[in-house]
Amino acid sequence: MSIKVAVAQLELSVNSPETNFAKSKSVIVEAARNGAQLVVLPELANSGYGFNSKEQAFENSWQLDGSELREWKSLVAELNIVLVSGLALIEGNKLRNSSVIIDATGLLGVYHKAHLWGDEPDFFERGGTPPLVIQTQLGMIGTMVCYDVEFPEWVRYAMLEGAQLLAIPTNWPDTGIARKPTPLEVVRIQAAASQNKLAIAACDRTGDENGIHWVSSSVITDSNGVIQSIASSSSEEVIYAEIELPTDDVIGPRNAIKADRRTDLYKQFSIT
Numbered sequence: 001m002s003i004k005v006a007v008a009q010l011e012l013s014v015n016s017p018e019t020n021f022a023k024s025k026s027v028i029v030e031a032a033r034n035g036a037q038l039v040v041l042p043e044l045a046n047s048g049y050g051f052n053s054k055e056q057a058f059e060n061s062w063q064l065d066g067s068e069l070r071e072w073k074s075l076v077a078e079l080n081i082v083l084v085s086g087l088a089l090i091e092g093n094k095l096r097n098s099s100v101i102i103d104a105t106g107l108l109g110v111y112h113k114a115h116l117w118g119d120e121p122d123f124f125e126r127g128g129t130p131p132l133v134i135q136t137q138l139g140m141i142g143t144m145v146c147y148d149v150e151f152p153e154w155v156r157y158a159m160l161e162g163a164q165l166l167a168i169p170t171n172w173p174d175t176g177i178a179r180k181p182t183p184l185e186v187v188r189i190q191a192a193a194s195q196n197k198l199a200i201a202a203c204d205r206t207g208d209e210n211g212i213h214w215v216s217s218s219v220i221t222d223s224n225g226v227i228q229s230i231a232s233s234s235s236e237e238v239i240y241a242e243i244e245l246p247t248d249d250v251i252g253p254r255n256a257i258k259a260d261r262r263t264d265l266y267k268q269f270s271i272t
Contacts, residue, residue, distance in 0.1 A: 006036030008238045009218040011207030014048030017060045032079040042205040043086035043169040050210030057123045061088040077104045086169030094125045099143040113145035133161040139245045146170040159196035164245040168202040172215035183217045194225030199243045
């Protein structure tokens with residue numbers, strides 16, 4: 001099965017959550033009108049990233065039963081698409097850096113980022129559940145958030161749970177590592193896709209924010225890790241690709257990822 005994927009690289013700001021919300025709705029409509037069946041937005045698409053205080057982080061965050069998510073759900077149902085987006089969510093007295101999957105039937109699931117980067121623990125609580133993998137109208141879609149993808153066992157879990165495509169909201173900070181010929185963040189995405197035979201749509205953000213600069217290299221790969229579309233510049237951009245969803249884990253005439261795993265050895269040597 002082939003699906004059209006859109007990844008919307010947006011400029012976001014902690015100082016204007018209303019603008020972030022308006023942009024999200026506009027770009028969802030734009031992508032759907034251009035034929036996208038799956039739309040992916042960045043990490044913390046509602047709130048921005050470079051908070052000035054925890055109070056600001058709370059002010060910018062959404063409730064799962066709030067009006068903003070209701071608007072998204074109505075829009076997704078009207079357009080008959082699947083939406084994956086990073087969100088700052090309020091859970092009781094805690095904040096979560098999360099990703100949600102929404103389709104025409106409503107909110108399918110929520111994932112809370114398990115591996116927090118940099119100053120994120122100053123604002124967010126770590127998640128304690130595995131990557132979300134769920135059946136959608138397009139197939140088995142999985143999600144995690146940004147730094148999570150750098151832990152191979154986390155991506156492997158999603159693959160073993162049947163994910164055909166992994167949608168990853170990201171905010172990749174520019175750490176000064178050379179970005180040519182290919183940013184390392186993109187190389188990691190390619191490796192994760194290739195090693196697990198699943199397609200990946202990683203949505204980065206753009207726009208300097210409180211002294212943070214972004215890699216701005218949103219990318220879509222096929223299940224071999226081959227780049228099908230990548231952001232062309234450090235600016236707002238929607239990229240598209242037709243992606244064939246994998247139906248098996250075969251990687252050669254005599255090899256398949258699941259069958260070739262040596263769980264007997266892994267247990268023997270306590271690889272955890």
